[in-house]
Amino acid sequence: MTPEDLSAAIRTCLLEAVDAGEFAVDVPSAVRVERPRGREHGDWSTNVAMQLAKKASMNPRDFATKLAQRLEQIDGIASVDVAGPGFLNITLDAASAGELAKTIVEAGRSFGRGEALAGRRVNLEFVSANPTGPIHLGGTRWAAVGDSLARVLEAAGAAVTREYYFNDHGAQIDRFARSLLASAKGEPAPEDGYAGGYITEIASTIVENHPGVLDLPDDQAQEVFRAEGVDRMFGEIKESLHNFGVDFDVFFHENNLHDSGAVERAIAKLTELGRMEERDGAVWLKTTEFGDDKDRVVIKSDGEAAYFAGDIAYYLDKRERGFDTEIIMLGADHHGYVGRMMAMCAAFGDTPNENLQILIGQMVNLVKDGAPVRMSKRAGTVVVLEDLVEAVGVDAARYSLTRNSTDSNIDVDLDLLARRTNDNPVFYVQYAHARTCNVARLAHEDGVHREDGFDPSLLTHESEAALLAILGDFPRVVAQSAELREPHRIARYLETLASKFHKWYDQCRVRPAMNDGELDEVCDLHRTRLWLNDATRQTLANGLDLLGVSAPERL
Known part of the structure; x- marks a missing residue:
């Protein structure tokens, strides 16, 4: 007898008791059974009697006792004990419990899968690292956790789309292009730019592919380094993720939001809903009406779209693509971002934490010989995905990054993960x-x-x-x-x-x-x-x- 079989049996007993006039309650569509804390309390436990007794105007123990009498008549149940204020502790006979072994083998790869989220379309956006450098450890953690979460959601019956938001619109891309150009010229990286061996590698490749690029005026040369540099960096990111066992269904380019008119459509919809306001020469979304600590600028006084404009357009774009739930996985430095995003969700008439869910991941530290590892062989300033995989392999890297709650900082002990011992x-x-x-x-x-x-x-x-x-x-x-x-x-x-x-x-x-x-x-x-x-x-x-x-x- 599986837990699902037992749950169904308890529900049947409840329905029969209602038909017999023993209880006057609405029987729930499913009854939850759990493992008791100690084996001495039986195989399974349920608190359904405590949940329903008040509605039946009965003492919980009396309710549980009546239900226990019916459960004890079911083949495969050896005994049912009423404990505490009305818990039912259920012990299966050996044959009934042992049948599970055959059930699992015959179910094969489908064992453990369910239908709780059947019919639910979920968009899961994770990693989404800027194409300005290799994936750092925080992004690597999201790669492991995000892909695992997608698999788990699919096992629960959801249709999941894995999406990567390709941020190719903004100041960080300008800094990346300037950094590549400076490296190609043999100059130091700009003060706000990027450094590391990967910058030198990409810059050298671009110079090799475009022999006269350094003879161009800086603004023209920078555009060459921008276009090819971003393309090459993103290609490397995709390859790194694929080698890590993580592939995406959609790579969404931020530029598309601005080029396709998605920003204007989102603003128009929010204006129609009465959520927008012109003030101080700018256009604001009235997020304070939905719990945010302040209203948010969508169009700046100079007429340029604020960064938040892309957020509202991207959210609406996903909803228009038919997703019931959008899950976004963000780094530890994005805690302050949650309030405005949930307010934006509510402004569209959706339900925060249902239609939009945001997961925040904490920091990852690598430890070797008892000391933090801080430098990358390739990136120079930060440890990246390839460093971790090179040290312990894909399996150990993914497992170690996924086995802890994302709410907690984690130390990944490279020495421990290299051991073939039970403490690994x-x-x-x-x-x-x-x-x-x-x-x-x-x-x-x-x-x-x-x-x-x-x-x-x-x-x-x-x-x-x-x-x-x-x-x-x-x-x-x-x-x-x-x-x-x-x-x-x-x-x-x-x-x-x-x-x-x-x-x-x-x-x-x-x-x-x-x-x-x-x-x-x-x-x-x-x-x-x-x-x-x-x-x-x-x-x-x-x-x-x-x-x-x-x-x-x-x-």
Whole structure:
């Protein structure tokens, strides 16, 4: 019996009780079941009696007791205890609990996936680093977390579009072009410009491709360096992300907002809604009416569009493309940006934190030999994506950046991630998967084949119950990770699953034992345990895939 099966069974009992006149309540469309804190409290727990008792004008324990009596009649449920103010602690019989192993294996890659977000179109914008240099560690964290979040949302049924906002309109591009030109001339970088080996590389390539470019007037030469420099830098960014396992469906150019008339359309719509105001020679969006600390300039007094004009145009453009939810992932220096964006969302008549959601990520520090790593081999001043991948590889980089809440600063210990030991979390989880593969290979060599038998009632060892319990929790963890936009929950779950599996491996044999030089006879216990082993392998693989991390068969 899966958690979903149990949830459906509880709901059926509630409906039957209502029909019998025991309760007078509206039965919810779904009943939530959770793992109790301790195994002594059973396999699953629900507080549905506490939720509904007041509506039924009943004492919660009395409500729970009546519901427990019905649940105890269901095949597969061994016992139901009423605890505290009205919790229901449910224990499944061994056969019912063990059936989960076969369910997982037969579900394969689909195990853990659900339909909670079915029909929801989500635009997920992340990384969006300016094309003026390699991706720094903050952007690298968003690359790992963003791609994992997209996978988790898709696992919950959403249709997700991964989008990169290509900021090719603004002062930073001018500084980049001036920096390239200065490097080509052998001059120091401008005071507000960019430096590093990558600037020298790109500048040299442009000079090689355009032999007479330095003979042009500076303004003309700068345009050559701007056009080709941005194109080359962005090409490198795309390649770096692809090599990191991150690909985008849409690369949206900021210039398009200004060239296509999107800014004017957004202003016209907000004006029609009565949200705009002319004041002091400028055009303002009245965001204070929607909780912002001050109104925001959209068109400056000189007639030029303010930066915020691009924001409102981009938001409306996505909504017009049919997205129900826009999720934007921003760096730690953008906290002050949230209020105005949510006010803008509300000004369009949409719902903040539903139609528009903003995630803020904190800083990342690399540590080696107990000290911070501050310099990049290529960028010079900051550590970038390639530095991290070169040090520990894609899998360890992605896993380490995703396993913590984005609300927290993290220190990535390069020495730890290079170790093939259990204190390295990515190795610990990948080793568990590789071990399940090895168990299956050796079991097959000994004549243990799943298709020859399955008796879930034989899975009675304490470690088997614990392993089955954590396996059954995977769909809930995936759904919660999607709901809360927190893919780090997947990583923490996998570490717990790996721990339960390693303990089970140490205590329960899948292969027949060797006695006096001969193997014991293969029996249904061996076959059934192989189903449990393979269910663990599938769940580990599915979880690692949600993080964009490989599931190796050997380590």
